[in-house]
Amino acid sequence: MSESRDTRLRFEQWAKNPQCTANAISAVHNVRMSEVAKREGAPITFGQSPFALARGQTFERSLFREQGKTMLEALHKARVLPEDRAGFADFRLRMSGGKQPNLDAALQATKDFLESAAKASTPAALAALPAVLAGPVVRIPGGLMLPEAILVIDVMAVQIEGDRPRLVVGEVKTYPDRAGFTDAGELATARAQAGVYVHGLRLVLADLGLTDALPVSDEGFLVLTRPGFNRPSVRAGESLQYQAQRAERGFAKLRVVAAELGGSTDPDIVIPRIQAAPTSYCESCLSFCDRAPVCHKAALASGDPTVLGDEVAHFLGATTLHRAFELMSGAEPGNEAETDLLARIAELGERNG
Ligand code: SF4
Structure with a gap:
């Protein structure tokens, strides 16, 4: 009983990706991501050793x-x-x-x-x-x-x-x-x-x-x-x-998340809310969240550069992977940010021979 009242592990889960609303709902309402992943058919991998x-x-x-x-x-x-x-x-x-x-x-x-x-x-x-x-x-x-x-x-x-x-x-x-x-x-x-x-x-x-x-x-x-x-x-x-x-x-x-759903911790109520909530995939998701394969796939489909790591995401900024490939294949930059990105890519290429 004492262990289940200690919410430290849930705070730790939330702190690993505080940008993700789905993660916040899971932590606050005490419904594990492994339960959500199971319903989505993703393999469960993050049980504590x-x-x-x-x-x-x-x-x-x-x-x-x-x-x-x-x-x-x-x-x-x-x-x-x-x-x-x-x-x-x-x-x-x-x-x-x-x-x-x-x-x-x-x-x-x-x-x-x-x-x-x-x-x-x-x-x-x-x-x-x-x-x-x-x-x-x-x-x-x-x-x-x-x-x-x-x-x-x-x-x-x-x-x-x-x-x-x-x-x-x-x-x-x-x-x-x-x-x-x-x-x-x-x-x-x-x-x-x-x-x-x-x-x-x-x-x-x-x-x-x-x-x-x-x-x-x-x-x-x-x-x-x-x-x-x-x-x-x-x-x-x-x-x-x-x-x-x-x-x-x-x-x-x-606090906002905790006030939702009438304070319910019923998985049948909370899981659909988690599935509908905005996510924010990042590199650390791979180390702790059972939904990482689902979110990785969605991020890849949308051309989110985070799938190649946080450093690539910082480098590309708001430019998607799809657009970066187009630019590198000779497409004309459409704005100042894309011109700057192409210049930085060229500089990197020169530096690495
Ligand atoms: S894997 Fe998805 S649901 Fe889990 S914390 Fe990352 S973005 Fe959120």
Whole structure:
């Protein structure tokens, strides 16, 4: 029951392609895309691998063992926290290795912590605040997900800034940190998700009247693995300002979607709505959505350059693939954009011999 109330995975699904209305409806109304794809005759491929899930859980548990020792050391090393900050608070459920018996208890414990942290202003009270929070749980107000928007944040650090605390959101991923060669798509997704948590947390704090007393940093951190080891590699100073603003705009759309269909989560009502909704195919669809073959086929038929990847789509702009082929076959450009495109294609050809 606790697992099904946690809407984190649905927020993650939405954050992977927030431009797609069909994706938003699926996430908000809790009807999986695999169900839609099944009705459309597409093969189902994105069931969560039990091995990947188990690896993720093992990695997270290792971070928080012995009062968060490994996580705290990694945050010290990455300078997210100064060496003199210590202390650990655990909001995780028992089934995730924590102490909370259920989601309601975790929600209450997190709320109690936020309220007490907001009151801390003396040096002694600030120093007593835990530096690492494992799995804090918040309920985002405003009817974003059905039946409720409950978010479990992987990890938060509590910094001390002058005479008040500041929350720093962290996102844990099991893929390896290869410095400049870390998968750019994976990083973008992790940042988008962290931006969702930053904005969601700010809404929660505003609802509690704690915005000024307990600010949330515009910078977050990602916890990845060291290549070949199950040890953490922290990427500090990740700017999440743009992603949080993007989440704010996206939340407004989610509220509209959630208010549709009388709040129904009945697949027979929701699936036709998903099928009729506008889509926005992009490269990342291939990595998470079971409807990708259907949308890819439609995008190909309409000459959407995204089928060749996001870089080609940026390069061609509003020009379809069909039109680009015509231009490359000698058709006269019909406007300034097409003239410019032909010049850039010629330049590329010269550069690549
Ligand atoms: S595959 Fe289609 S339905 Fe799924 S997120 Fe992408 S565009 Fe939306």
